[in-house]
Amino acid sequence: MPHFAKPAAGSWTEQYPELGTGPVNYEDSIDPAYYEAEREAIFKRTWLNVGRVELLPKTGSYFTKELAVADTSLILVRGRDQQIRAFHNVCRHRGNKLVWNDYPGEEVKGTCRQFTCKYHAWRYDLAGDLTFVQQEEEFFGLDKGEYGLKSVRCEIWEGFVFVNLDPDAQPLAEYLGEMAKGLEGYPFHEMTEVFTYKAEVGSNWKLFIDAFAEFYHAPVLHLKQAVKGEADKLFTIGFEALHYELHSPHSMISSWGGMSPPKDLNMVKPVERVLRSGLFGPWDRPDIAGLDTLPAGLNPARHRAWGSDSFEFFPNMTLLVWAPGWYLTYHYWPTAVDKHVFEANLYFAPARTARERLAQELAAVTFKEYALQDGNTLEATQTMLRSRAVMDFPLNDQEILLRHLHKVVGDYVKEHADAAD
Amino acid sequence: MLPTDFAALEPYGDWILENERDRYAKRLASSMEEMQAFYDAAFPLLEKAAAHLDEFVLHELPEAERNLLLLMFSLVNVSFPVEVWKQPRVPDSGAAYLDLVVEPRV
Numbered sequence: 173m174p175h176f177a178k179p180a181a182g183s184w185t186e187q188y189p190e191l192g193t194g195p196v197n198y199e200d201s202i203d204p205a206y207y208e209a210e211r212e213a214i215f216k217r218t219w220l221n222v223g224r225v226e227l228l229p230k231t232g233s234y235f236t237k238e239l240a241v242a243d244t245s246l247i248l249v250r251g252r253d254q255q256i257r258a259f260h261n262v263c264r265h266r267g268n269k270l271v272w273n274d275y276p277g278e279e280v281k282g283t284c285r286q287f288t289c290k291y292h293a294w295r296y297d298l299a300g301d302l303t304f305v306q307q308e309e310e311f312f313g314l315d316k317g318e319y320g321l322k323s324v325r326c327e328i329w330e331g332f333v334f335v336n337l338d339p340d341a342q343p344l345a346e347y348l349g350e351m352a353k354g355l356e357g358y359p360f361h362e363m364t365e366v367f368t369y370k371a372e373v374g375s376n377w378k379l380f381i382d383a384f385a386e387f388y389h390a391p392v393l394h395l396k397q398a399v400k401g402e403a404d405k406l407f408t409i410g411f412e413a414l415h416y417e418l419h420s421p422h423s424m425i426s427s428w429g430g431m432s433p434p435k436d437l438n439m440v441k442p443v444e445r446v447l448r449s450g451l452f453g454p455w456d457r458p459d460i461a462g463l464d465t466l467p468a469g470l471n472p473a474r475h476r477a478w479g480s481d482s483f484e485f486f487p488n489m490t491l492l493v494w495a496p497g498w499y500l501t502y503h504y505w506p507t508a509v510d511k512h513v514f515e516a517n518l519y520f521a522p523a524r525t526a527r528e529r530l531a532q533e534l535a536a537v538t539f540k541e542y543a544l545q546d547g548n549t550l551e552a553t554q555t556m557l558r559s560r561a562v563m564d565f566p567l568n569d570q571e572i573l574l575r576h577l578h579k580v581v582g583d584y585v586k587e588h589a590d591a592a593d
Numbered sequence: 594m595l596p597t598d599f600a601a602l603e604p605y606g607d608w609i610l611e612n613e614r615d616r617y618a619k620r621l622a623s624s625m626e627e628m629q630a631f632y633d634a635a636f637p638l639l640e641k642a643a644a645h646l647d648e649f650v651l652h653e654l655p656e657a658e659r660n661l662l663l664l665m666f667s668l669v670n671v672s673f674p675v676e677v678w679k680q681p682r683v684p685d686s687g688a689a690y691l692d693l694v695v696e697p698r699v
Contacts, residue, residue, distance in 0.1 A: 368695035443672040446639050516691075526646030526654070526662050529699060534669050536613075540691050541673050541683050548689035 176412050176428075176475075183569045184416045191575050195564035200578060201376035202557050207509035210581065213588030214487050215241040218421075219327070219334040219347050221489045221503065222248060226331070226364050227281065228256055232298060235281035236261055236271050240513075241506040242337055246324060247271050247287070251298040258326035258335045259300050263289040264319040270296070287321075296321050331361050351419040351483060354469015355493075359462030363498060363519040367536045369543070370515050375550035376557075377488060377504040377512040378577060383546045384482065384490055384502060385573035387411045387427055401438070415473035416572050421486035421580040423573045426472055429479010429495050449531035451538045452479060456531070457497040458521035471495075484573060486580060497521065500539070510554050516543065595664070596645060596657045599638060605631045608667035609660045613693040616670045621681050625674065632675040635668045651699065662699055 181187045200206050222237045227248075234249040245261035247270065263270045268291040273280050286303065287296045295304035300321035305314060325336040327344035329352060334344050341347070373380060383389065388411050415426035432452035434440050444450040457463055470493060471478040482492040490502040498520045505513040518536055523529035556562075567575050594606050608631060610616045620628065642665050649658055674681050 365697045366695055367693060367697070369691045370694050371689070371691045373689070441672065441676045442636065443639070443669060443676060446636075447643070447669070514691075520697075523651060523697070526649070526651055526658075527643040529651060529662070529697070530643060530665055530669065532697070533666050534672075536693075536696075537669050537673070540617075540693070543691050544683045544686035544689050547691065548685055548687045551687070551689070 175409070176414055176473075178569075184413075185569050185572045185575065188418055188572075188576070191572070191579060195566045196575055196578055197564050198557050198578075199563060200581060201378055201554070202509065202560075204509045206585065207376075207506070209585045209589065210506075211241050211243075213584045214581065215239070215337075215506070217336070217338045217341065217584075217588075218487055219336045219341065219344050220487075221332050221334050221485065221501070222246070222258075223333050224331050224360075225256065225328060225333060226361075226366075228333075230283065232283045232285055233281075234271070234284060234287075236279050237335075238277065238279055239337075239505070244337070245269060245272075246335060247321070248326070248333060248335075249298055253299075256326060256328065256333060257298075257300060258324040259321035260324060262322065263291065263294055264302060264321065265289065265292055265294050265305075270321070330356060330358070348485065349419050349422065351417070351422045351424060351469065352485070354472075355467055355483070355491075356469075357462065357467045358470065358493065358499075359460055360499065360519070362458075362460040362462065363521050365520040365522045365532065367518040367532075367539075368515070369517075369540065370513065371547060372507070373512055373514045373547050373550055374510060375512070375554040376510060377506040378581065379550045379553055380502075380504050380512065380514055380546070381484065381488070381490065381577055382571075382574045383550060384492075385423070385425065385484055385577065386571045387413070387425070388568065388570040411570060413570060414471075414475045414478060417472060418572075418576055420576070421584075422484060423576050424472075424481060424483045425573055426475075426481045427479050428475065428477040432479060432494070432496050443534060447527075447531050447534045449534040451535070451542060453494045453496045453498045453535045454520075454528065454531035455496060456528075458528075460497070460521045463497045484577065486577075498535070510558070514543075514547065594657065595661050598645065599642065599661055602635055602638065602661075602664060605634060605664065606660075609663045610667060611663065613666075613670070613696055616667050617693075619667070620670055620674065623671075623681060625680065628671045628674055628681070632668065632671055635664065636672075639665060639668060654699070659699065 179187045185191055185193055227235055228250040231252050234247055237246045247259045247261045250256050261270050268289055269276050270287050270289055293306045297303050300323055302316045302319045327334055329344055329348055390411055413425050413427055417424050429452050433455040437445050440450055448455040470481050478495055480494045484490055488504045493499045500518045503515040520532050523532055595602055642661055646658055646662055
């Protein structure tokens with residue numbers, strides 16, 4: 173029996189007839205040729221979030237971002253004019269990787285006045301201009317003005333830094349559209365205490381988005397994380413969202429949040445009772461401006477039981493805002509058809525007391541316990557998809573975001589292939 | 594090593610670890626008996642520890658207080674094996690790993 177109202181169409185999915193309701197084919201997660209097509213059609217053409225402005229706090233702050241999926245590495249840097257710019261991480265002289273430490277494949281960060289190539293000491297300023305060439309007189313009429321770093325489109329939305337390898341791409345705000353507009357004004361900039369997790373996961377990137385874009389799995393895979401009586405109840409009830417919304421290519425799911433704080437303290441583990449925190453975050457809202465009146469895009473159903481909204485910004489960013497006043501992001505960076513680097517960031521308002529810091533620690537530790545279960549399940553999924561024993565899978569109404577993701581990916585790939593014909 | 598009121602936790606000083614990577618590694622390398630003993634000693638003092646630490650400025654904790662906070666981080670980390678899993682590893686997590694590469698300073 174439904175606990176929350178569904179749209180008049182009868183289901184969330186049937187509101188969007190273009191999605192269909194039939195089984196979905198998962199060849200898109202195992203076919204190497206399809207992966208190559210995705211790289212060209214999606215990752216070299218859409219806006220990709222590479223972090224937040226807080227990573228670049230002052231003049232000369234920089235970090236590198238490995239984009240294996242697009243065969244490049246980028247440098248993000250804050251210039252003297254305070255503008256944040258992105259460049260391909262390649263020296264214009266002979267193509268050496270410009271910024272790296274001991275291991276060329278590892279991302280680095282720091283602060284500098286200029287970038288100097290390790291190979292022949294060519295130097296570039298923070299705006300990417302070539303400023304020094306070793307033994308310049310040995311070259312043949314070299315014009316330094318023509319050999320600045322190769323720049324990449326870089327735009328910022330609400331403090332989130334995005335890049336786009338396509339110089340002709342539409343502006344970021346236009347690409348993010350209505351869904352992002354509805355989040356503007358949320359105090360992301362106040363939540364600067366960060367826990368960053370990374371792992372390489374043996375699955376196609378879309379499978380991990382699938383895992384976080386539905387909560388139908390939660391009462392099953394994560395059953396043992398609740399106390400016994402509560403787990404049994406959750407298993408019987410299953411999961412229903414408060415609201416789903418698609419603004420293609422992006423989408424969102426809005427969910428209830430019974431655990432923060434729980435109605436009955438016996439629902440949660442002893443350590444949660446003492447520290448007043450858990451998976452849904454610290455129960456006590458931080459004392460920062462901007463949480464009393466939420467932007468219109470949050471809790472779109474205006475439900476009193478609201479607990480979290482999870483936004484899927486196509487192609488590979490999840491932004492999850494929790495009712496108690498913190499948020500997290502997931503990024504899924506493909507490295508092969510059956511592999512990706514998963515990155516999760518948990519953002520809290522800075523703790524003012526040890527008690528607040530302990531509550532954040534518990535939320536972070538809890539997040540990791542859940543994510544380990546999710547990550548491992550994906551590797552099991554990938555191996556069995558590869559068997560091709562079964563290729564078409566029925567997705568239910570609580571899995572509408574998955575149906576949408578695979579359709580959008582397919583549309584981008586097809587459109588790109590058609591344009592090339 | 595620890596504030597006077599928490600002397601009972603001195604035998605568990607090897608759980609005072611600087612970062613989550615070390616705390617998680619120690620958890621995986623410990624037996625359930627070892628973690629249960631640490632939990633049984635530390636959990637009843639968690640509320641008292643939070644109250645004590647809140648008398649100080651978070652980022653200016655004296656060394657003994659900072660040790661106590663780090664010890665309580667370890668308690669949080671072992672609470673899952675003790676309260677839920679009954680084993681050091683997360684069940685069904687196999688070879689999966691997740692490294693905490695940036696965490697707030699204390």
